[in-house]
Amino acid sequence: MTDRPAPPSADAGGATEQTGVGGAAGGEPATARGEQTRQLILDTALRLFRERGYAQTTMRGIAKEAGVAVGNAYYYFSSKEHLIQEFYAETGVEHRARAAGVLARETEFAARLRGVLHAGVDTLAPSHEFAATFFKTAAEPTSPLSPFSAESSPTREASIALFRDTLTGSTAKVDPELGDELPELLWLAYLGVVLYWVHDRSPGQAKTRALIDGAVPLIDRLVGLSRLRVLRPVTRDVLGLIRTLRQ
Amino acid sequence: MTDRPAPPSADAGGATEQTGVGGAAGGEPATARGEQTRQLILDTALRLFRERGYAQTTMRGIAKEAGVAVGNAYYYFSSKEHLIQEFYAETGVEHRARAAGVLARETEFAARLRGVLHAGVDTLAPSHEFAATFFKTAAEPTSPLSPFSAESSPTREASIALFRDTLTGSTAKVDPELGDELPELLWLAYLGVVLYWVHDRSPGQAKTRALIDGAVPLIDRLVGLSRLRVLRPVTRDVLGLIRTLRQ
DNA sequence: CAGCCGTGTCGAACACGTTCAACTTCTCTG
DNA sequence: CAGAGAAGTTGAACGTGTTCGACACGGCTG
Numbered sequence: 001m002t003d004r005p006a007p008p009s010a011d012a013g014g015a016t017e018q019t020g021v022g023g024a025a026g027g028e029p030a031t032a033r034g035e036q037t038r039q040l041i042l043d044t045a046l047r048l049f050r051e052r053g054y055a056q057t058t059m060r061g062i063a064k065e066a067g068v069a070v071g072n073a074y075y076y077f078s079s080k081e082h083l084i085q086e087f088y089a090e091t092g093v094e095h096r097a098r099a100a101g102v103l104a105r106e107t108e109f110a111a112r113l114r115g116v117l118h119a120g121v122d123t124l125a126p127s128h129e130f131a132a133t134f135f136k137t138a139a140e141p142t143s144p145l146s147p148f149s150a151e152s153s154p155t156r157e158a159s160i161a162l163f164r165d166t167l168t169g170s171t172a173k174v175d176p177e178l179g180d181e182l183p184e185l186l187w188l189a190y191l192g193v194v195l196y197w198v199h200d201r202s203p204g205q206a207k208t209r210a211l212i213d214g215a216v217p218l219i220d221r222l223v224g225l226s227r228l229r230v231l232r233p234v235t236r237d238v239l240g241l242i243r244t245l246r247q
Numbered sequence: 248m249t250d251r252p253a254p255p256s257a258d259a260g261g262a263t264e265q266t267g268v269g270g271a272a273g274g275e276p277a278t279a280r281g282e283q284t285r286q287l288i289l290d291t292a293l294r295l296f297r298e299r300g301y302a303q304t305t306m307r308g309i310a311k312e313a314g315v316a317v318g319n320a321y322y323y324f325s326s327k328e329h330l331i332q333e334f335y336a337e338t339g340v341e342h343r344a345r346a347a348g349v350l351a352r353e354t355e356f357a358a359r360l361r362g363v364l365h366a367g368v369d370t371l372a373p374s375h376e377f378a379a380t381f382f383k384t385a386a387e388p389t390s391p392l393s394p395f396s397a398e399s400s401p402t403r404e405a406s407i408a409l410f411r412d413t414l415t416g417s418t419a420k421v422d423p424e425l426g427d428e429l430p431e432l433l434w435l436a437y438l439g440v441v442l443y444w445v446h447d448r449s450p451g452q453a454k455t456r457a458l459i460d461g462a463v464p465l466i467d468r469l470v471g472l473s474r475l476r477v478l479r480p481v482t483r484d485v486l487g488l489i490r491t492l493r494q
Numbered sequence: 495c496a497g498c499c500g501t502g503t504c505g506a507a508c509a510c511g512t513t514c515a516a517c518t519t520c521t522c523t524g
Numbered sequence: 525c526a527g528a529g530a531a532g533t534t535g536a537a538c539g540t541g542t543t544c545g546a547c548a549c550g551g552c553t554g
Binding site: 198201218221 | 379380382383384385386387388389390393395443445446448454457458461462464465468481484485487488491492
Binding site for chain 3: 029030031033034037068069070071072075
């Protein structure tokens with residue numbers, strides 16, 4: 001069980017890059033062979049996560065299933081948690097792809113926002129069970145997996161950009177001062193939806209759908225109202241508070 | 248290092264109860280000796296958590312420091328995480344004690360709410376560093392430590408009751424329909440404050456204080472507006488949505 | 495071609511949370 | 525007072541995530 005013959009990989013020649021970024025775990029592989037192994041481990045891990053759940057999947061199990069040694073997995077991913085970072089990235093890409101349709105079709109802000117939020121939940125849906133298990137990791141402030149962390153920055157910025165598209169591509173007329181902050185606020189609202197979704201035990205997470213359908217008109221109305229003269233001071237206060245709180 | 252003489256505890260006689268609730272970990276100790284050991288382990292654990300942080304504190308370390316065997320700790324607390332449940336309970340009690348002063352003094356809703364929220368942060372303040380570390384555990388939906396879990400029910404209900412006091416003891420006139428739900432909503436807002444506090448890296452968590460001071464007037468204004476005839480439909484919608492979403 | 499070195503790979507070893515079967519201590523029953 | 529049985533206690537052992545020193549591969553320089 002401990003011995004294995006040489007890997008049967010009939011690998012195709014070798015594109016040889018010599019970047020030498022230095023780091024191991026976390027850095028990109030420098031050779032084609034490395035890239036291949038990395039992908040193999042990652043695919044195996046995400047598959048097992050979905051099949052057995054996060055906690056039930058062991059690093060030894062991943063390594064065995066992928067036909068490599070445990071240490072090899074740690075050469076590419078500095079921890080079990082870091083495998084999730086890749087899950088985030090994949091999810092983000094698929095979210096944008098799913099949202100593209102609605103964004104091309106709709107021009108009303110409410111319809112666009114509703115579509116983008118539903119697209120996000122659609123993307124996550126197949127992973128609900130295992131997402132609930134690992135979610136706690138993302139909640140830890142010091143974790144690199146926190147949506148607010150520096151390491152999550154690329155995924156986060158991409159997600160905020162999606163909500164910026166949602167807004168700017170719409171016919172909504174927004175207080176320009178609010179318009180600068182709104183994409184980030186919408187992203188925060190999306191995080192709230194995901195937070196609710198993770199805890200949502202209703203069949204098919206139907207309640208999360210209800211949350212989206214109920215909250216979107218409220219947000220839409222609120223955004224519209226923000227331009228009213230009477231509410232300007234309130235808008236100002238809220239924006240001021242938000243700017244103070246941003247860290 | 249492995250041998251220890253008999254514990255020096257000069258224990259005072261024995262009140263002998265015979266409840267026989269059955270369970271071990273989680274159930275209350277049946278004898279005075281048990282109660283004493285349980286307290287000892289708990290005090291040691293919480294002290295070490297604060298001194299070294301949650302992750303850096305090992306069960307072996309707790310046991311050693313308390314002068315008991317590892318297995319003994321598991322006789323009283325079914326997991327390391329369950330030690331946190333006790334931290335919650337202690338925190339809740341202290342929160343109420345700290346809030347009592349403001350609630351006895353103030354009659355305005357905004358002042359009362361502000362006082363209660365600050366009291367909560369005051370209570371948590373000494374544990375900021377270690378709270379951030381273990382916070383992730385509470386975020387996992389399936390965890391008994393989740394503030395929404397059945398096992399957290401006593402602590403949760405007590406906390407909601409505190410916010411009910413905050414409201415009913417005030418001079419605020421609230422839409423009665425909203426009044427029923429508001430305490431729970433305020434508790435949710437408090438969770439939001441704690442969530443922000445956990446991520447708050449500003450010195451002395453000053454930004455969390457700013458959040459409270461900024462958000463309380465907004466909540467106060469919102470609650471007041473809810474009675475306006477024009478906003479009744481909106482209030483209705485929001486309440487309807489909340490009722491749907493409650494799980 | 496020899497040697498070097500960066501890249502990739504291995505698996506034993508470590509510390510941890512947790513379990514469990516055996517043991518001790520204590521109290522109440524007969 | 526004997527002993528049964530509950531309550532409490534023990535520490536070795538298990539499986540886990542993670543580390544680390546050693547080794548293999550392969551292309552480049554001399």
